[in-house]
Amino acid sequence: MLALDRVPRPLARAVAAIREEVLLAWVAPERRHALTVALFDRQATYAPGGNTFNGGLFDWERELLAHPIVPRSGRILLGGAGGGREIVALRDLGYEVVAFEPAASLARAGADAFSDVHGGSLVHASYEDFVRAVRGERNALSNVVTSPFDALMLGWGSISHVMEDGDRSDILRAMRSAAPNAPLLLSFDEPTVLEKPGGVLDRTRRVLRRLFALARAPGRVREGDRFVSWAGFFRESSAADIKALARDAGYQVAFIGVKPGRAILVNVAP
Ligand SMILES: C[S@@+](CC[C@H](N)C(=O)[O-])C[C@H]1O[C@@H](n2cnc3c(N)ncnc32)[C@H](O)[C@@H]1O
The missing domain is CATH 3.40.50.150 (Vaccinia Virus protein VP39)
Structure with a gap:
């Protein structure tokens, strides 16, 4: 039962990593600001x-x-x-x-x-x-x-x-x-270390970046470019x-x- 507790965490990390790569690549840089601001606008905490x-x-x-x-x-x-x-x-x-x-x-x-x-x-x-x-x-x-x-x-x-x-x-x-x-x-x-260098998620990110670049995604993704659902796009x-x-x-x-x-x-x- 205790081991089951650990299942959702890696899954959630994988989902967040894939979402981050997709949005960094496919939201055109000139539209990032609007999405970031829209996400902050829903944050009652501020x-x-x-x-x-x-x-x-x-x-x-x-x-x-x-x-x-x-x-x-x-x-x-x-x-x-x-x-x-x-x-x-x-x-x-x-x-x-x-x-x-x-x-x-x-x-x-x-x-x-x-x-x-x-x-x-x-x-x-x-x-x-x-x-x-x-x-x-x-x-x-x-x-x-x-x-x-x-x-x-x-x-x-x-x-x-x-x-x-x-x-x-x-x-x-x-x-x-x-x-x-x-x-x-x-x-x-x-700067933060997102995942273990060379680990599954790190390699997944790199494959996605190559695929999205080949598919001519509008977003150029550099180390330090980030997206999280509670704060939108940012650069470390x-x-x-x-x-x-x-x-x-x-x-x-x-x-x-x-x-x-x-x-x-x-x-x-x-
Ligand atoms: C982490 S929140 C902090 C809000 C507030 N300063 C606080 O500490 O409670 C970052 C803020 O930066 C704002 N922000 C994002 N992009 C901005 C921009 N291009 N110009 C001005 N503010 C921006 C967001 O809308 C958000 O309110």
Whole structure:
């Protein structure tokens, strides 16, 4: 009977691995964002009253905010805010928070919760909208990008969902140009070992990748590209990747830590 308990786990792992390979290959890269956001939109845990929301800041987030380079008060711009978990905590610490989030239900739930509370606002928008607003497009963030900020924060893991280095770099450059003197706080998903190298699942993944490539699947799959059903598409990054990204976007690393991956960046030439 105890042995039977172990049957579903490998099966579930196999299903998840095959689903991951199928979606990475067959959802065209330009459609990944929409699916990721649709999946987050169903995650009540991030909305006001949900478990993640109620958990408040993680210890590592408190430590990042306590870094001497981060201002103790002022205005913070927060991207990838979910339903506003960080907004509540930042507001309680004394910051004024302007936040945005691309999942419509989360943004709406958070906006309703914060509409009458001084010190926090949440707009329905993505990092891509932010970049376009900085470049002059009129959108939901047009007024946000022209207002001053003392610190910038990319909400928990949110930059991991931007899978291309060039797009990540565009976002950081836009952040730097909108608030050149503001330190930028971010967190990232680190590389994981998915399966035993050379094991059945590892080999299955490789066969699927070759087959899908031969069948001209639209998605190019690299090590570190991931899909999970509760968080959609994301790309894992090492500390070295984040340092390279910072350099490329005109930032230098004031602090970087792993497990979990997190960093504070400052403008090279404010
Ligand atoms: C792990 S959740 C964290 C939510 C919230 N920061 C929290 O900690 O409760 C990651 C968030 O990133 C958002 N996200 C994904 N892609 C994004 C993008 N391109 N622009 C902005 N946010 C994005 C998701 O919609 C999701 O709300």
